[in-house]
Amino acid sequence: MSFDGLMWVEKYRPRKIDDLVNQDEVKERLKPLLENKRELPHLLFAGPPGSGKTTAAMIIARELLGEYYADSTLSLNASDERGIDIVRERIKKFASYLDRNESIPFRLVILDEADETTSDAQTALRRIMEETSRHTRFILICNYSTNIIEPIQSRCAIFRFKKIGQREVVARLERIAKDEGVRAGPGVLEAVAAACDGDLRQGINLLQAASAGGGEVTIEKVNAATGRTAKERATEIVRLAMGGDFGSARLKLVEFTRVYGIPESDFLRFANEEIAKGEGEEAARAIRVLAEYDYRLAVGANPEVQLTALLAELAALHKRGGKA
Ligand SMILES: Nc1ncnc2c1ncn2[C@@H]1O[C@H](COP(=O)(O)OP(=O)(O)OP(=O)(O)O)[C@@H](O)[C@H]1O
Ligand SMILES: [Mg+2]
Incomplete structure (x- = not known):
């Protein structure tokens, strides 16, 4: 699957002039x-x-x-x-x-x-x-x-081009939520629209982020998705990967680099801090894996591919650890 397919902004990017809203x-x-x-x-x-x-x-x-x-x-x-x-x-x-x-x-x-x-x-x-x-x-x-x-x-x-009106943002989010099978509580889409202030990309990304954990999207989830720092996001990705959930970690990584535009090197730095907190053989192995990818990025390999591979290795470590 392409990375673009994972991001709703790309999936729902209009293909015809007529489909542009507002x-x-x-x-x-x-x-x-x-x-x-x-x-x-x-x-x-x-x-x-x-x-x-x-x-x-x-x-x-x-x-x-x-x-x-x-x-x-x-x-x-x-x-x-x-x-x-x-x-x-x-x-x-x-x-x-x-x-x-x-x-x-x-x-x-x-x-x-x-x-x-x-x-x-x-x-x-x-x-x-x-x-x-x-x-x-x-x-x-x-x-x-x-x-x-x-x-x-x-x-x-x-x-x-005009700033997209609140009502149109809400209508577009409703459509996407319906297609994605996402339920939003009362007033939630309005809250997303208010937070993104006419920036439909931000609105769609926020809805995707707030619905990532499954279940009904609530105001609390929207707030949580708006206010997180790069470090918190990186930490969450590492925890997901090290917990064996490669799929969610990868989706969050794409969000991290593409949606929030945070540099890959920042991800490695925060990931290192997080992994270094751990103890035992699994943490040690994870640090060695991280060092390997740090090197690959430094010599100019494709960051998105490399970081995805890194997450896959971290997730595999967990699975191996679990069996031993
Ligand atoms: N008028 C619109 N109608 C429907 N979807 C839109 C519209 N504007 C933005 N979007 C959604 O937001 C995403 C980002 O839009 P786009 O890349 O065209 O923004 P932009 O105006 O180029 O913004 P920027 O100035 O930040 O580059 C699109 O993929 C689409 O999902
Ligand atoms: Mg643009």
């Missing part, structure tokens, strides 16, 4: 653009977190490029800490492939966090957009369009 104006203006694909302008999506900007960009890419979607789309973070030159090089290389595919109108660059860059970097970006404009269209994504320099704004069709 963005009627954006939807009405996007649809005609997609009917005339070869005339597509650059697009600038602005709006609050978790309102559907990245989702809309992905839908457009799929509609525009069909089966070539994966190969003909480049998704980058404009504020890549390695600098605008790296971003420029990657876009240039991508836009100038010789084996350009005649059956697609454009290659597409989706550039997230475009407003997190300096105006110098944006000036460089504007030049890249011009240099590659024959074969490439850009979708720039930002929270505030006012942080985007005027020459870029004037080259783009601007779409403003």
